[in-house]
Amino acid sequence: xxxxxxxxxxxxxxxxxxxxxxxxxxxxxxxxxxxxxxxxxxxxxxxxxxxxxxxxxxxxxxxxxxxxxxxxxxxxxxxxxxxxxxxxxxxxxxxxxxxxxxxxxxxxx
Amino acid sequence: xxxxxxxxxxxxxxxxxxxxxxxxxxxxxxxxxxxxxxxxxxxxxxxxxxxxxxxxxxxxxxxxxxxxxxxxxxxxxxxxxxxxxxxxxxxxxxxxxxxxxxxxxxxxxxxxxxxxxxxxxxxxxxxxxxxxxxxxxxxxxxxxxxxxxxxxxxxxxxxxxxxxxxxxxxxxxxxxxxxxxxxxxxxxxxxxxxxxxxxxxxxxxxxxxxxxxxxxxxxxxxxxxxxxxxxxxxxxxxxxxxxxxxxxxxxxxxxxxxxxxxxxxxxxxxxxxxxxxxxxxxxxxxxxxxxxxxxxxxxxxxxxxxxxxxxxxxxxxxxxxxxxxxxxxxxxxxxxxxxxxxxxxxxxxxxxxxxxxxxxxxxxxxxxxxxxxxxxxxxxxxxxxxxxxxxxxxxxxxxxxxxxxxxxxxxxxxxxxxxxxxxxxxxxxxxxxxxxxxxxxxxxxxxxxxxxxxxxxxxxxxxxxxxxxxxxxxxxxxxxxxxxxxxxxxxxxxxxxxxxxxxxxxxxxxxxxxxxxxxxxxxxxxxxxxxxxxxxxxxxxxxxxxxxxxxxxxxxxxxxxxxxxxxxxxxxxxxxxxxxxxxxxxxxxxxxxxxxxxxxxxxxxxxxxxxxxxxxxxxxxxxxxxxxxxxxxxxxxxxxxxxxxxxxxxxxxxxxxxxxxx
Numbered sequence: 001x002x003x004x005x006x007x008x009x010x011x012x013x014x015x016x017x018x019x020x021x022x023x024x025x026x027x028x029x030x031x032x033x034x035x036x037x038x039x040x041x042x043x044x045x046x047x048x049x050x051x052x053x054x055x056x057x058x059x060x061x062x063x064x065x066x067x068x069x070x071x072x073x074x075x076x077x078x079x080x081x082x083x084x085x086x087x088x089x090x091x092x093x094x095x096x097x098x099x100x101x102x103x104x105x106x107x108x109x
Numbered sequence: 110x111x112x113x114x115x116x117x118x119x120x121x122x123x124x125x126x127x128x129x130x131x132x133x134x135x136x137x138x139x140x141x142x143x144x145x146x147x148x149x150x151x152x153x154x155x156x157x158x159x160x161x162x163x164x165x166x167x168x169x170x171x172x173x174x175x176x177x178x179x180x181x182x183x184x185x186x187x188x189x190x191x192x193x194x195x196x197x198x199x200x201x202x203x204x205x206x207x208x209x210x211x212x213x214x215x216x217x218x219x220x221x222x223x224x225x226x227x228x229x230x231x232x233x234x235x236x237x238x239x240x241x242x243x244x245x246x247x248x249x250x251x252x253x254x255x256x257x258x259x260x261x262x263x264x265x266x267x268x269x270x271x272x273x274x275x276x277x278x279x280x281x282x283x284x285x286x287x288x289x290x291x292x293x294x295x296x297x298x299x300x301x302x303x304x305x306x307x308x309x310x311x312x313x314x315x316x317x318x319x320x321x322x323x324x325x326x327x328x329x330x331x332x333x334x335x336x337x338x339x340x341x342x343x344x345x346x347x348x349x350x351x352x353x354x355x356x357x358x359x360x361x362x363x364x365x366x367x368x369x370x371x372x373x374x375x376x377x378x379x380x381x382x383x384x385x386x387x388x389x390x391x392x393x394x395x396x397x398x399x400x401x402x403x404x405x406x407x408x409x410x411x412x413x414x415x416x417x418x419x420x421x422x423x424x425x426x427x428x429x430x431x432x433x434x435x436x437x438x439x440x441x442x443x444x445x446x447x448x449x450x451x452x453x454x455x456x457x458x459x460x461x462x463x464x465x466x467x468x469x470x471x472x473x474x475x476x477x478x479x480x481x482x483x484x485x486x487x488x489x490x491x492x493x494x495x496x497x498x499x500x501x502x503x504x505x506x507x508x509x510x511x512x513x514x515x516x517x518x519x520x521x522x523x524x525x526x527x528x529x530x531x532x533x534x535x536x537x538x539x540x541x542x543x544x545x546x547x548x549x550x551x552x553x554x555x556x557x558x559x560x561x562x563x564x565x566x567x568x569x570x571x572x573x574x575x576x577x578x579x580x581x582x583x584x585x586x587x588x589x590x591x592x593x594x595x596x597x598x599x600x601x602x603x604x605x606x607x608x609x610x611x612x613x614x615x616x617x618x619x620x621x622x623x624x625x626x627x628x629x630x631x632x633x634x635x636x637x638x639x640x641x642x643x644x645x646x647x648x649x650x651x652x653x654x655x656x657x658x659x660x661x662x663x664x665x666x667x668x669x670x671x672x673x674x675x676x677x678x679x680x681x682x683x684x685x686x687x688x689x690x691x692x693x694x695x696x697x698x699x700x701x702x703x704x705x706x707x708x709x710x711x712x713x714x715x716x717x718x719x720x721x722x723x724x725x726x727x728x729x730x731x732x733x734x735x736x737x738x739x740x741x742x743x744x745x746x747x748x749x750x751x752x753x754x755x756x757x758x759x760x761x762x763x764x765x766x767x768x769x770x771x
Contacts, residue, residue, distance in 0.1 A: 005225050007239045009268050022217065025210035028252050035761060042759030043314045045213070045250050050304075050320040051657050053649040057642030058366075063338065065629035066373050067366065074543060080373065090528060093535060093542050098337045102330070104645010 062099040063087065076100060112384045112624065113358070115350050120193045126158050128232030133241070137724035137731065140227065140245040141277060141717045144209040145299035145324065145679060147192070148717045149227045151241075152724040157717050159230055161192030163209065165219050166201045191226040199347045211300045211321065213248045217258045221266060228267070239267040242735055244720050246277040249296075249303055249317065253761050257746025264741045271735035275754040278305060279312070280719030281677040281709050288753055293655070293670040295690075297680035297712075299324045302638065302651060304658045306670055314757045316661045318654050322641045324680045328355055330644055331634040339625055345387045346625070354627065355634060358383055361685035362632040363692060365639070372629050385625040419488055426481050433474045440467060501599055513603055520596045523589055548578050635683050639693070652693035659697070671704035681712035723754065 023031075029046045036042050061068040061080040068078035072088045075096045079088050100106045137152035143163065150158035167189055195201060208219035228239055243263060247256065256274065263269045278296030279288075286292060294305040302320040306313045332351040336343050362368040371377045439455030443464060461467050503512035536544035551574060555565075565571050637643055639650040649657060659667045671694065676686065687706050694704050709715045724731050734752040741748065749758040 005229055006236055007228050007233045007267060008225070009237050009266055020218065022215050023254070025213050025215055028213075028215065028254050032252050032254065036759075037762075040759075040762075043250055043317075043757065044759075045248075045252050047315075048250055048317045048319045050318045050648045050654045052647050053642060053653055055653065058640065060369070060633075060643065064372075065334075065369070065633045067369050090532070092340075093532075093539060095337055095340060097541075098333065102333050102337070102644065 062103060076105065078103075112386050113627075114386050115353060115388070117350065117388075118353070119196050120161075120198070122196065123159055123161065123193045123230050125230050126232045128234055130235075136241060138231070138239070138241040138243050139717060139720045139724060140243065141280075141720065142214070142223075142246050143277060143299065143679075143716070144207070144212050146713070147223065147227070148714070149231070150717070151231070152244075152721050156714070159192075159227060161226075162195075163223065164192065164195060164198075164205050164207055165222055166190040166195050166204050167206055169204060189222060191222060198349055202348065209300070212298055212323075213251060213255055214259060215255065217262055220259070221262055224262070224267065237268065239269050241269065242271040242273070242731075243269050244273045244275065244724055244731065244735075246280070246716065246720075247274045247756065249276050249278075249305070249319065249756065250314070251756055253747035253759070256749060260736070260741055260746040260748075264738050269738070271732075271737045272741075273731060273735040273752075274749060274756070275720065275723070275752070276312075276756060277716040278303060278677050279307075279754045280717075280723065281712070281715040282307070282675055282719070283754060284715045284719035284722050285677075285707070285709050286673070286675060290673065291669045292673040292675045293658070295651070295655070295674065295676045295678075295681075297323065297638070297676065297678035297686075299679065300326075302654075302678075302680075304651075304654050306658055306662065308666060308669070310753050312753075312757075316658055318658050320638075320641065320648055320651060320654055322637055322644075322646060322648070324355075326641075326644060326646075327359075327634040327637050327680075328352060330637055331355060331359070331630055334630055334633070335625060335627075342387060342623070342625070345623075354385065356682075358627060359631050359635055359683060361635045361638070361683050361689045363685060363688050365632065365636055368632055369629065378628060381628075383627040383631065385627050386620065387623040387625060389619055389623040415488060419485065422481055422485055422488075426478065426485070429474055429478050429481065433471065433478065436467065436471045436474065440471065443467075509603065513600065516596050516600055520593065520600065523593050523596075526589070551578050635680075635686075638680070639689075652690070652697065655694075656697045668702070671698060671702075674704065674706045675709070676706065677709035677712050677715060679713040681708055 025045075029044070032044050033046060036044060059068045059071075059078050060066065061084060062077050063084055064080055066080040068080055070080075070085070071078050072085065075088060075091065075093075077088050077091070077096055077099060079085050097106065133151055133153070139150060139152055139157070141148040141157070145162065146160060147163045148157035148160045150156065190201070195205070198205070206216070206219055208214050208216040208223060210216070214220050233239055233241075247259070251274075259274075260272065263272050277298075278294050281296075282288065282292060282294055289310040290307075291309055292307045294303070294307050296303040296305065300321070300323045302322055304318045304320075306316050328348065328351055331354070332346065332348055335346045335351065339346065372381075435455075436459070439452060439459075442449075442452045442455065456462065456467065459467075459470065461470065503509050533544055536542040537548060539545060555574065555578075633643075639652055641648050641650055648654075659670060662670065674690070674694070676690070680686075687708055690706050691704075694706070698704055711718070730752070734750045734755070736748060736750060740750075747761060749755060751758050
């Protein structure tokens with residue numbers, strides 16, 4: 001056991017040893033919402049979330065980030081031009097998956 | 110174009126400051142507890158004495174090592190490393206933990222270790238007590254539950270006299286501007302971005318909005334992009350290196366689409382590309398052989414091969430001759446009537462049945478011997494029968510070049526087909542790919558056909574479906590492989606430099622091989638702030654959120670807010686942010702209206718400076734608004750005294766007990 005720093009209260013020394021499960025932020029938010037109810041005037045952590053975007057998301061090439069006018073029908077990768085398409089066609093599936101996950105476009109199967 | 114060398118800076122462990130009780134008596138201890146960095150120090154110091162990343166490295170026990178109990182007792186447990194003590198952060202990347210969940214502290218045991226670190230390094234040595242009033246930051250709209258745990262920790266574990274909780278961006282605003290004024294505060298943090306309307310010295314709490322995108326997302330986004338772009342360097346592209354790149358070479362594009370159009374140009378790409386040199390060890394490359402040496406080596410090899418063959422032939426010759434002798438012996442014994450038994454034995458020895466077979470075998474052996482002898486002679490004289498190589502000529506009336514190009518095209522189509530098949534094979538082997546799913550779909554459809562109505566097989570094409578779902582059909586066809594060889598042969602004959610050219614292209618110096626091209630990535634990461642959709646986050650971007658928040662106010666207040674837009678937080682240091690925001694505001698605001706955007710003097714340090722200003726220049730307010738230990742005991746851990754710099758306090762309702770049923 002590491003030595004307890006001198007400035008710590010002696011009565012607290014044992015409590016640090018115990019393992020305790022800490023609530024995640026999500027759990028805290030849920031219990032907070034339940035506690036206050038729907039009609040509360042209180043501003044909670046969950047009530048100041050930004051609104052969803054009203055603009056359609058723009059499409060960018062997954063590899064280069066350039067404006068993507070095309071989408072590979074097989075892999076669903078966005079690409080900029082024919083040169084990129086050549087690479088897309090030969091792209092191993094784990095890289096494809098990585099790009100799609102990064103863009104949040106993987107379908108849950 | 111420039112080649113950048115990574116610095117790979119290491120942190121320097123913090124010193125333990127000297128604690129002077131006389132000088133520091135009653136001084137405020139200021140802790141800016143940010144989710145990226147923690148900055149702590151006494152209010153009478155010019156700048157925070159400690160600045161470290163809010164990280165704890167909890168060493169894990171080596172599970173492979175089985176130690177006896179005695180050994181465990183003898184060895185001190187590996188020390189927990191905190192903040193700047195973690196010198197080699199990449200080696201410990203997977204053991205790092207933080208007390209934060211997004212921008213809120215949720216893990217208070219880790220927070221306790223961080224506090225221990227802070228107080229120890231500030232040299233505090235008073236027994237059983239940290240006898241300094243504390244000013245620290247908490248998340249905007251921090252849940253009461255979290256505040257109560259933090260208060261519990263501070264008051265009970267460290268026995269602090271008072272605590273003041275404030276909001277980082279408001280402190281920063283306090284340092285840069287008049288806290289009694291009006292402003293639209295944009296705070297750009299590590300996990301979150303806040304848009305805070307602040308009117309007449311008061312935040313308008315219900316109109317604050319938080320975008321859950323921050324520096325962390327930008328970093329991980331670029332990190333992953335670079336890893337996917339260079340899969341061979343996955344382990345070399347570390348988060349710390351990306352952090353370095355991000356801090357030094359990333360910026361915010363003024364017009365993102367326009368910049369992308371520029372990047373699509375090859376000339377622009379070539380002049381603006383940043384090449385990042387990864388460290389590498391110079392492999393001792395095999396000394397390049399000259400063409401002559403190569404030929405010499407080949408000759409040597411073939412000579413040796415010939416020798417081996419000759420020796421083998423000699424051995425075989427002797428063997429065959431022995432056998433012949435033995436067979437002839439048996440043949441002789443046949444003529445001799447007395448030795449009939451011996452003859453039978455001899456036949457058995459060679460697995461033969463009759464005299465005729467014996468004769469046949471002898472004849473066969475003789476021809477084999479003759480052949481071997483002929484070969485040996487040929488090898489000695491060096492005359493090797495060579496098949497005349499027939500190189501196909503181009504068909505009449507066709508230019509050789511054109512013909513060759515056609516052949517090359519043919520070769521490429523075959524190669525492409527092979528590639529596609531290979532990809533399909535790989536895809537089919539995995540479960541979650543489109544190809545594998547399509548295959549499963551067909552199989553289930555085949556199996557699911559209703560009885561009676563099934564007319565499968567009435568047409569010949571029906572059977573093709575089995576080809577489609579078979580994994581076998583994808584093997585490269587023999588015919589194609591042969592054709593490919595043939596094409597290669599012809600092409601090589603006409604164009605011996607074919608492969609050399611390709612080799613030249615592939616040849617890179619090891620330094621070039623270890624270079625990363627940092628192109629659109631320099632603006633791509635920071636763009637997440639304005640387009641979170643790039644990462645699949647459906648929240649509105651910064652300018653959209655500002656627009657949204659503004660529309661919650663009357664026209665008059667809107668104007669007052671945009672006349673003083675204040676940006677703070679570490680991400681605000683990205684070049685181009687202010688210009689970009691001006692451009693976005695121009696689009697949002699009415700024609701010819703005014704607005705002003707101001708950046709914090711030092712976006713990452715001004716929060717601490719603001720806290721210091723609050724503690725030193727308005728000490729009486731700080732005193733009045735701090736929560737004392739007495740109040741903590743009386744009102745509970747979540748209690749908060751409201752102040753223009755703090756959160757609003759919404760007292761938790763007492764949990765309703767359902768009495769009506771009783």
